[in-house]
Amino acid sequence: MSDTVTLDGRELPATDALLAAPARRARLLRLLEASSIWIVLLAAWQLAAIYLPLGDNPLIPAPLLVFSTLRESLPELWAGTLSSFAILIPGFLLATLLGVASGLAVGTVPRLQRIFFPFARVAAPVPPTVYIPYAIAILPTFQLSAIFVVFIGAFWPVFHNTAAGALALEQRYRDNAGILGLSGIEYRWRVVLPASLPHIFSGMGVGLAFSFVLLTVAELFGANAGLGRFVQFYADYADYPKMVAGILYTGLVTYLSMTLLELARRRALFWLR
Amino acid sequence: MSTGLILEGVDFAYEDTPILERISLQIPAGQFVTLLGSSGCGKSTLLRLLAGLQAPDRGSLGWNGQPIRGTSLERGIVFQDYALFPWMSVVDNIAVAIGKARPETGKAARREEAAEYLRKVGLESAIGKYPFELSGGMRQRGAIARALALGSPLLLMDEPFGALDPVNRARLQDLLLEIWEAASPRKTIVFVTHDIDEALYLSDRVVILGAAPGRVIADLSVDFPRHRDRRTLFDGEDFRTQREAIAETLAADTLRRLIAA
Numbered sequence: 001m002s003d004t005v006t007l008d009g010r011e012l013p014a015t016d017a018l019l020a021a022p023a024r025r026a027r028l029l030r031l032l033e034a035s036s037i038w039i040v041l042l043a044a045w046q047l048a049a050i051y052l053p054l055g056d057n058p059l060i061p062a063p064l065l066v067f068s069t070l071r072e073s074l075p076e077l078w079a080g081t082l083s084s085f086a087i088l089i090p091g092f093l094l095a096t097l098l099g100v101a102s103g104l105a106v107g108t109v110p111r112l113q114r115i116f117f118p119f120a121r122v123a124a125p126v127p128p129t130v131y132i133p134y135a136i137a138i139l140p141t142f143q144l145s146a147i148f149v150v151f152i153g154a155f156w157p158v159f160h161n162t163a164a165g166a167l168a169l170e171q172r173y174r175d176n177a178g179i180l181g182l183s184g185i186e187y188r189w190r191v192v193l194p195a196s197l198p199h200i201f202s203g204m205g206v207g208l209a210f211s212f213v214l215l216t217v218a219e220l221f222g223a224n225a226g227l228g229r230f231v232q233f234y235a236d237y238a239d240y241p242k243m244v245a246g247i248l249y250t251g252l253v254t255y256l257s258m259t260l261l262e263l264a265r266r267r268a269l270f271w272l273r
Numbered sequence: 274m275s276t277g278l279i280l281e282g283v284d285f286a287y288e289d290t291p292i293l294e295r296i297s298l299q300i301p302a303g304q305f306v307t308l309l310g311s312s313g314c315g316k317s318t319l320l321r322l323l324a325g326l327q328a329p330d331r332g333s334l335g336w337n338g339q340p341i342r343g344t345s346l347e348r349g350i351v352f353q354d355y356a357l358f359p360w361m362s363v364v365d366n367i368a369v370a371i372g373k374a375r376p377e378t379g380k381a382a383r384r385e386e387a388a389e390y391l392r393k394v395g396l397e398s399a400i401g402k403y404p405f406e407l408s409g410g411m412r413q414r415g416a417i418a419r420a421l422a423l424g425s426p427l428l429l430m431d432e433p434f435g436a437l438d439p440v441n442r443a444r445l446q447d448l449l450l451e452i453w454e455a456a457s458p459r460k461t462i463v464f465v466t467h468d469i470d471e472a473l474y475l476s477d478r479v480v481i482l483g484a485a486p487g488r489v490i491a492d493l494s495v496d497f498p499r500h501r502d503r504r505t506l507f508d509g510e511d512f513r514t515q516r517e518a519i520a521e522t523l524a525a526d527t528l529r530r531l532i533a534a
Contacts, residue, residue, distance in 0.1 A: 175326055176356060178344040180423070181373045190369065194360040271359045273405040 061241040070245035076230065077249050083225035084215055084253075087143055091150030092211045096204055099158025103203075104188050104196070106159075107166025124160065128153040129217055136222050146218040153214040154207030161203025165196030198272065201265040208261055212254045227253065276302040276337050277461060278323065278427070283332035285318060291486035292318050296332070298480065298489065302426070303459040307472035307479050311523060315487025316465045320431050323463060324350045336427060346374050349425035351433045356416035357404045363415050364388060364400050370422045390418040394448060410441035417449065430464045434471070443503065446475060454499060469519050473512060474501060481519065483526040491522050 042063055049062035061069075070077075106112045128149050135145035169192055177183075177191045193200075216228030223229040227250045234242040278300040285293040292315040300306050308316040321327045322334060325344040334341040336348065357366045367387035371378055378386065388400050394414040404412055413433055420428055434442045453459060466472055472479045476495055483490040495515070497506060506512055 172352060172356075173358070175321075175324075175350075175352065176358065178326055179324065179350050180370055181344065181346055182369075190361075191358065194358070197360075271403050271405055 059240055061244060065241050066244045066248070069241040070249060073230075073242055073245055073249075077227070077246065080225055080227050080230045080246075081253060083223070083229075084219070084227045087146040087218070087226070088150060088211055088215050091147040091215075092154050092208060094147075095151045095154035095207055095211075096158050099155045099203065099207070100162050100193070100200055103159045103162025103200075104166050104192055107163040107169075107196070108188060108192055113163075120156070120159070124156040128214055132218050132221055142222045142224075146215065146223070149218050150211045150214050153210045154204075157206040157210065158200065158203040161199045161206075162196055165199025166192050168199070169195050197268055201261070201269070205258070205261060205265075208257060209254075212250075212257070216250065277304070278463070279333075279335045280323075281333050283319075283322065283329045283334060285315070285322060285327070285329050287318075293322075293329075294486040294488045296487070296489060298492075300461060300463065300478075302337070302461050304478060305453065305459075305462045305464065305476045307464045307466055307476040308482060309466060309469065309472045309479050309519065309523075310482035310487065311467060311484055311527065314482040314484035316467075316482050317431050319482070319487065320350070320429050320463065320465050323427075324348055324429050326350075346423055347425055348427045348429060349420040349423040350429040350431065351413075351416045351420045353432045353435045354409070354412070357412060357419065359404045362401060362403050363396065363407070364391065366404075366415065367391065367419045367422045370419045374423045387418075387422060390422045391415070393421065393452065394418045408441075410437050410445065413437060413441075413445060414448070417445070417452075421452065426458075426460055428460050428462045430462065432465055432467070435466070435468075442471075446471065447503070450475060450501070469516055469523075470507070472519075473497075473515060474503065474506065479519065481522055481526075483529075485530055490526055491519075493519070 045060070045063050048060050049065075052060060102116075106116045131152060132145070132149050135148050136142060139145040139148060173191055173195050177187050182191060215226070216231075219226040219228030220232050227246065231243055231246040231250065234240075234246060278298065280296050280298045283293055283296040284291070296319060308319060310316045318327070322329055323336075323341065325341050325348065328342070341348070357363065358369075361369065364384055364387045367390055368380075368383040371383045371386050388397070391397055391400055394417050396411060396414045396418060399407055399411055399415065404415065407415065413436075416433065420430075434445050437445065453462060462476075464472075464475060473495055479491075479493045479495055480489055481491040481493070482488065493515070497509075497512070
């Protein structure tokens, strides 16, 4: 399409272009709004690095230094990511699997509610971090103990949300399942599970965020690789550019993982309109 | 052994509030009956009892000589809305019903048969779609297709067209009659509505329920010949007389309740 049209011999911008310009400006403005805090933080960081008298060992390394350090450390950080994910993924997946299965069972069988809920009320609020030293002592490898801790942390939010979703199952779905004669495993698989998916995904979101917290904390205790370990290691050696690079990188990995879960949620819940 | 529905002295209360009181009815197989009443008269509750979704406090319900206990594929039901599972495609919704009703049917055959029922209700365009992609009228067509696919000889319908616009409502009424009249033997249909015209147009018999608590206050037979035509029927003298009589019965019940309160 051409950018202009001619009317009575005068050149006028085509309607496409007329509409596109304000739309483009609005989009640009929105992008600016979304990144404003980042820009302010980056500027403040740069200024602090320049003007704060910190001597030879700057606690606040300049952004540019951090970014170049980040680039140099990428291979090491990538190895750390793999090591961390070897804990996070099995722990989180196991928690999701067992959390959903037990949540569905407890949410649909009143007797299991009477058995499980009194226990969950006491066990779930215990901060999983307190298990870390004992898990490390009792399990053969650090990886296993960290998986266990991540599992405990992610299990409860998934379990609670799944059970809540199953309990909140709308009467019309129960009725329809009853009419069709759906029962047992089939009823839970075809009706209760999909109907509870919105709840399940919010439980998984909380569980995944919590998994990252527990993972990095566990790595401070006894890992010889991993994202939390990277940060702790260079902090011990007062290599602050690397430490800060590690923090930024961990933040990015966490953000990307949460985004991936969000994409999965949207895909699974396409029917929710 | 008697065929059809038999209700004897059915009482039902919800948390000490009586909803239904001493409901006794005999509905022979193949009859199209509407339960008519104002909202809150317990007509939907009565339908839930017939479906076996709830049990009465007293009295008995029987279908073809068997007591009604729990749900059964013998008794299909269509609700006012949200009858289909939103996470399954329309065709899968119906294929699931077929799988339950006739488990010996293979997976591919189920889908084929489901598509057949969708064509029957004029939904061939929606075969691969999900309920959220359909209008309210199309969803109700899907719900009817599913109820038909179950093959239940007794069809319970709880204000199935209540949420539709007048045009779609009329279309689906015609569709329902067309399918019901064509079948042999005809299904027994218990149809709940609060719309007098709908009751008279569709059914062989109108059972009027009074409210608080729900009980039968009138039981009328509707004798207009079948293959009814909406326009000539609605203009007819008999229709108008019967319509007024029903309206008066309902108004008298409302008045009685207001005086009692």
